[in-house]
Amino acid sequence: MTKSVKKPLSNTILIILTISVAVVMATVTYFTAIHQTNDMKRDMAIVASELASAVLGGIEYPMSIGDSETVKKQLLDTRQQMKGIEILICDQDQEIKYASHSEKLNTLASHSMYSQETRQALSHTLTTGTLPPTAFEEEVEGKKTLVTIFPVVNKEDCYHCHGSSKNVLGSIIVRMSTERTYANIVKLRNQNIFVSLLGILGIIALIYILLTKKITDPLSQLVVKIRDFTEKIPSGDFSMRIDLKRDDEIGVLVSSFNQLAEALEQKNNAVTSSNLKLASANKELEAFAYSVSHDLRAPLRNIDGFSKILLEDYTALLDDQGKHYLQRVRNGTNRMGNLIDDILYFSRAGRTELNLRPLDCNNMMNDVLRGFIEVMKEKDIEIKVEDLPVVMGDSTLLQSVFNNLVSNAIKFSKKNERAKIVIGYDGDKKAVFVKDNGIGFDMNYHDKIFQLFQRLHLPEEYEGTGLGLAIIKRIVERHKGSIWAESEPGSGTTFYVQLPLEK
Amino acid sequence: MLDKTIEILLVEDNPDDVELTLHALKRNNILNAIQVVRDGQEALDYLFKTGKYEDSTHENPGLILLDLKLPKVDGLDVLKKVKETPAMKMIPTVVLTSSKEERDLIESYNFGVNSYIRKPVDFDQFIETVKTIGYYWLLLNENV
Numbered sequence: 033m034t035k036s037v038k039k040p041l042s043n044t045i046l047i048i049l050t051i052s053v054a055v056v057m058a059t060v061t062y063f064t065a066i067h068q069t070n071d072m073k074r075d076m077a078i079v080a081s082e083l084a085s086a087v088l089g090g091i092e093y094p095m096s097i098g099d100s101e102t103v104k105k106q107l108l109d110t111r112q113q114m115k116g117i118e119i120l121i122c123d124q125d126q127e128i129k130y131a132s133h134s135e136k137l138n139t140l141a142s143h144s145m146y147s148q149e150t151r152q153a154l155s156h157t158l159t160t161g162t163l164p165p166t167a168f169e170e171e172v173e174g175k176k177t178l179v180t181i182f183p184v185v186n187k188e189d190c191y192h193c194h195g196s197s198k199n200v201l202g203s204i205i206v207r208m209s210t211e212r213t214y215a216n217i218v219k220l221r222n223q224n225i226f227v228s229l230l231g232i233l234g235i236i237a238l239i240y241i242l243l244t245k246k247i248t249d250p251l252s253q254l255v256v257k258i259r260d261f262t263e264k265i266p267s268g269d270f271s272m273r274i275d276l277k278r279d280d281e282i283g284v285l286v287s288s289f290n291q292l293a294e295a296l297e298q299k300n301n302a303v304t305s306s307n308l309k310l311a312s313a314n315k316e317l318e319a320f321a322y323s324v325s326h327d328l329r330a331p332l333r334n335i336d337g338f339s340k341i342l343l344e345d346y347t348a349l350l351d352d353q354g355k356h357y358l359q360r361v362r363n364g365t366n367r368m369g370n371l372i373d374d375i376l377y378f379s380r381a382g383r384t385e386l387n388l389r390p391l392d393c394n395n396m397m398n399d400v401l402r403g404f405i406e407v408m409k410e411k412d413i414e415i416k417v418e419d420l421p422v423v424m425g426d427s428t429l430l431q432s433v434f435n436n437l438v439s440n441a442i443k444f445s446k447k448n449e450r451a452k453i454v455i456g457y458d459g460d461k462k463a464v465f466v467k468d469n470g471i472g473f474d475m476n477y478h479d480k481i482f483q484l485f486q487r488l489h490l491p492e493e494y495e496g497t498g499l500g501l502a503i504i505k506r507i508v509e510r511h512k513g514s515i516w517a518e519s520e521p522g523s524g525t526t527f528y529v530q531l532p533l534e535k
Numbered sequence: 536m537l538d539k540t541i542e543i544l545l546v547e548d549n550p551d552d553v554e555l556t557l558h559a560l561k562r563n564n565i566l567n568a569i570q571v572v573r574d575g576q577e578a579l580d581y582l583f584k585t586g587k588y589e590d591s592t593h594e595n596p597g598l599i600l601l602d603l604k605l606p607k608v609d610g611l612d613v614l615k616k617v618k619e620t621p622a623m624k625m626i627p628t629v630v631l632t633s634s635k636e637e638r639d640l641i642e643s644y645n646f647g648v649n650s651y652i653r654k655p656v657d658f659d660q661f662i663e664t665v666k667t668i669g670y671y672w673l674l675l676n677e678n679v
Contacts (some may be wrong), residue, residue, distance in 0.1 A: 083544030231649035302602070322634065322636050323636075325633065325634040325636060326603075326633045326634045327604075327606050327631070327633075329633045329654075329656060330549055330551075331551075331635050332553065332656050333555070333633070333654055333655075333656050333658070333661065334549070334555065336656055336657060337551070337555040337558070337658040338551070338555070339658075340658040340659065341555075341558060341658075362657075362658075366656060366657055366658060368656075369655075369657070378634045384637075462658065470613075
């Protein structure tokens with residue numbers, strides 16, 4: 033049976049593709065957003081720094097002439113001009129002297145700082161006059177701001193008020209709202225995601241189409257063709273080849289498959305031709321057997337016939353020795369006749385067609401035993417037949433199997449003990465058995481007794497051609513069954529015949 | 536007693552078999568006239584009065600004992616001819632041969648043989664067989 037494709041390769045490819053692209057996309061978007069945020073921060077810090085310089089430039093002159101009102105006004109103006117910006121100017125003691133927001137005036141600058149880090153940076157700048165390395169992010173009333181701290185360094189212009197001893201006069205603190213900037217970043221990021229999503233979908237579609245066109249489609253074609261091929265095999269048709277020329281792995285697969293099909297076809301042809309040869313050999317064998325049965329028996333009959341005539345009609349001319357020899361000639365011809373019959377039967381048992389049908393072994397055994405009534409009476413043999421199964425078999429052939437086994441059981445009974453034969457069915461061994469209490473045999477010879485012309489006894493002890501067990505083994509094996517024996521010298525033999533039971 | 540007017544045609548190529556069969560007939564007191572022919576062609580010539588029997592005036596035999604493996608014309612062909620010929624198909628024909636190959640048996644019965652008997656190797660049994668054939672076809676059976 034051929035299977036249909038339950039989980040198409042293209043689906044798997046699509047899933048893997050989507051997952052991996054999604055992971056890459058998420059990573060790229062995440063890092064882009066971080067990068068953009070940092071960029072924005074840097075830009076804003078630059079803006080803040082420029083603003084601080086501008087503010088400083090703007091207040092330098094009014095301050096140098098002591099016009100603090102103008103400074104205040106200028107800063108307040110800044111608040112109106114630039115929304116979201118807070119500028120604080122403090123002295124070295126952090127007291128806010130000027131501010132864009134008048135409410136902050138005269139408060140401590142550290143109170144307008146919302147993190148430890150910024151406060152420390154302010155102190156540091158006021159002490160050293162150096163610019164902190166970065167701007168600081170702070171959240172004020174839930175809104176994000178960026179704080180930049182600049183030193184106001186003492187200069188000649190300032191000496192007349194502040195004297196020349198101080199290095200740093202104060203600090204300009206610029207706080208800018210970053211809410212809008214962040215909103216921009218988010219907007220930009222969403223745009224990015226949308227655009228890349230579109231692009232990625234496009235790429236996935238492209239890759240998917242290419243993959244299916246280049247790999248899964250040819251593979252599916254291949255699958256269909258191979259399925260067709262295997263479906264044709266039972267009818268002995270190996271002639272199909274796959275016509276798909278490609279330079280890639282699939283091409284290699286196709287050519288390997290074609291080579292395989294070629295090899296199979298050649299093997300099949302070889303088998304067919306040797307089958308034909310076998311059939312013709314079988315015919316020859318049959319013709320041979322036919323001739324044997326005709327031509328070998330005729331001279332035997334003549335030898336026996338003329339010996340008999342000599343014995344009867346010329347008895348006065350022969351002494352006892354002469355008669356004895358003639359009798360031996362006749363015995364020989366009879367044995368030869370039996371041998372020819374058995375050889376022919378052996379050959380026929382291997383050739384004739386089996387006529388299989390359900391056979392009740394009980395009936396068959398009764399028929400067989402009927403033929404032995406006389407001899408069993410004469411030899412006073414006790415026989416017991418248990419219930420036997422129904423098997424599938426050829427009645428003529430199986431009858432000769434049981435006939436042979438019973439005949440052997442009688443033949444090899446002990447001379448000084450009442451023979452007892454039990455016939456039954458062994459459920460464990462699933463075999464019909466014929467058990468005797470006869471002379472038995474050495475199990476070392478077990479395999480030998482089933483071979484052609486193999487005998488364990490001298491002809492004058494027990495007659496026989498040495499073919500009986502070989503014939504029944506052949507018959508049983510043609511029924512796809514098996515036959516074996518269990519024996520012990522002096523205790524008897526049990527033959528087991530295992531045959532296919534009727535279903 | 537046996538009907539001694541019935542002539543027996545023995546078709547047998549093997550001279551030893553001819554002699555033994557005649558011996559067996561004699562031993563069984565079957566003293567009918569016996570015509571022996573040695574091959575299938577001679578059997579047909581005798582039956583259809585052709586060839587060397589062209590001028591013969593003999594009657595049809597009352598019993599044919601036919602071997603199957605014969606020179607020139609096979610025993611089965613002789614049987615077929617006899618059973619196809621209206622004037623002869625009533626003649627009891629007994630195949631008496633060495634083999635009992637299934638195809639020979641089936642063919643013989645297909646052509647309408649009256650008996651098919653395999654010659655036993657044992658001469659005592661052969662004598663018994665000839666006795667049975669003779670008594671059956673010459674005594675018990677009512678011929679046309």
